[in-house]
Amino acid sequence: MRNLKLIIKREYLARVRNKSFVVMTFLSPLIFVGMIVLIAYLVNLNSDVQRVVAINDESGQFVNEFKDSDEVKFIDLSSVETEAAKGIVKEKEYYGLLHISEFAENTIPEIQFFAKEAPAFGFLDRIERTIADKLTNRQLLDRGIDVDLIEASQAKVEIGIQNFSGERTSKMSTYVKMFFGGAAGYLLMMFIIIYGNMVMRSVIEEKTNRIIEIIISSVKPIHLMLGKILGTSLAGITQFVIWVILGGVMLTLVSMIAGVDMSAMQGPQQQAIEQMSDNELQQLVMDIARLPMLLLLVSFLVYFIGGYFLYSAIYAAIGAAVDNETDTQQFMLPVILPLMLGIYVGFFAVIENPHGVVSTVFSMIPLTSPIVMLMRIPFGVPWWELAISFSLLVLTIAGVVWVAAKIYRVGILMYGKKPGYKELYKWLKY
């Protein structure tokens, strides 16, 4: 036990003191925040310039429909000939000239935009919509239809979803659940791959350094392996916590100091929220609040640790079996495949039907269960399914750690061989 503690401490310090770890840990949030600031700045910069657009409206019917905004200012050049207007626009370096021809009743005018360079898509879209709205309204009026009446008769439908125990949910809540589950599953996969690789590299390092035999004459191989896995996972948790804290602090600081309008860069979501009625916004907050947060957090931790342990043990065994990192390729498939399968099943099957056969089965199979189950939990999973899935995971971890320790024990003292699966199987019996 004393030695296990010593090993965990050394492994943890070795990871944490590593230059690339320090750089990654402290630079990533900086880069992340820097990117956000940069994007926000660029967005502001972009809209800072007010474009001037001249309108040459021969029909005289539309010119008053265009309202100035922060981005665009309209100038009426309808009084001059089109060619003359072009000349003025060029000379004064306006953004462009909008030309609307005369037109007969019930036809559509010819509309052209002259500019030095092709205008932005959104800008054109707005102009088209302005003119189309005006025309549509006029044609409706011409046919004797009251526009206000149409507006008043627009119906809006929303299905209220309730489960049998009377809890209300909404479509929004499904998205919220998808988001939380997906994020948790994805995070777990990334963590397993990054830190599993770290465990593997550290095992290979000890082999190539040839320190392994010195260590192994003082401690049991299984202690060394477990110490490595635990120490590395602690380093991973440290990094994660630092990111969360640092990221939060810096985002707040930056937004306070620079006064960057955080909503400016959230374009689409912002609009989506604006379009929602107050009711829906409330619903979103309620949905998040109504998620089984405690269960989510606990099961996240449990499956996080369980999944990480399962895979790191395999990574450690792989590291022990080979002499250098290039030889690990042949053993990587059985590690990456279930992880990928978990993610894909999660993103397709679980979202389609969280309680379908595929989702349920994959949340039971230990190699994929950590990821798939994490994605399912926000949708509500019966406790007995959780119990089965978790017990299977624990049993498998015990088995895999046992097998990995055997391979590890033999492998760390083997040099020069490039073992295949057959060879590994033989090692189990040594």
Place this chain on the structure above:
Amino acid sequence: MNNLLVAENISKQFGTFTALNNISLEIPEGSIFGLLGPNGAGKTTFIRIINQITMPDSGRMLLDGHPLRPDDIQHIGYLPEERGLYKSMKVGEQALYLAQLKGLSKAEAKERLQYWFERLQIQDWWGKKIQELSKGMAQKVQFVVTVLHRPKLLIFDEPFSGFDPVNANLIKEEILQLRKEGATILFSTHRMESVEEMCDYMALIHRGNKLLDGQVNDIKRRYKSNTFEVGLVSSDAEALRKELETKFRISDTEFKSINDDLKLQIQIDPNDSPNDLLIYLTGKAQVNHFVEVIPSVNDIFIKTVTTNA
């Protein structure tokens, strides 16, 4: 004399390969014991069993009269042939870590490390990383780590490989000093000179089998063939050779001398006295050189291994 380590019928199989076949050895307390064998003989497996890295399939290993226990690692210091250190870890930190794994407290380890670092004059290395040191320097650190916890049994696997002659000698002196202080030392090597020079006892294993063991002098006595190397000055060397040929088994040999006409190896019967041979020879010629041929460990090694091949 007490035996510190006793191996009783140790066997170990790897798959179908027999690494050790029924090996029994006794290593007396306070001795320097040479474990000899060609590459792949099973030396390293045997040592790993002592270190409890590998478990034997059958047989027992007794340390101080009791079967090996997990906490016996505190009484064993092992310098493996394949040795290394963490490249990016500082020397001092690393030595502390390895010493603590052997059961020393941090304070104790620090104190003893300071003593050894001063003794080997490597104090300046404390804060350096291994990757900044040369191979020989790193080996000094490894040596210190091996002996730091004052083990009763020290196991050195090819201890001198990689050292320059100056440092090899330094380490040799340190090993002899440790023995004086009561440690028992097990050498595993295929470099015979070091066995010849330092070992009191030896064992020879080949392909997992023990071929011979015992005190080095006893073994040499067993392997000597009553052969003497002589250098003679005679006016008629050819006639003398013919005459000797009829009486003894002789063969030509070569050694450095100034003016010998005949250089021969002469073998006599075990019951005959060397004195009689000398008297006989002085009557025939001037004897400049008369030495008993004692087989070197190297000769014994080669002879035993080739006859058992």
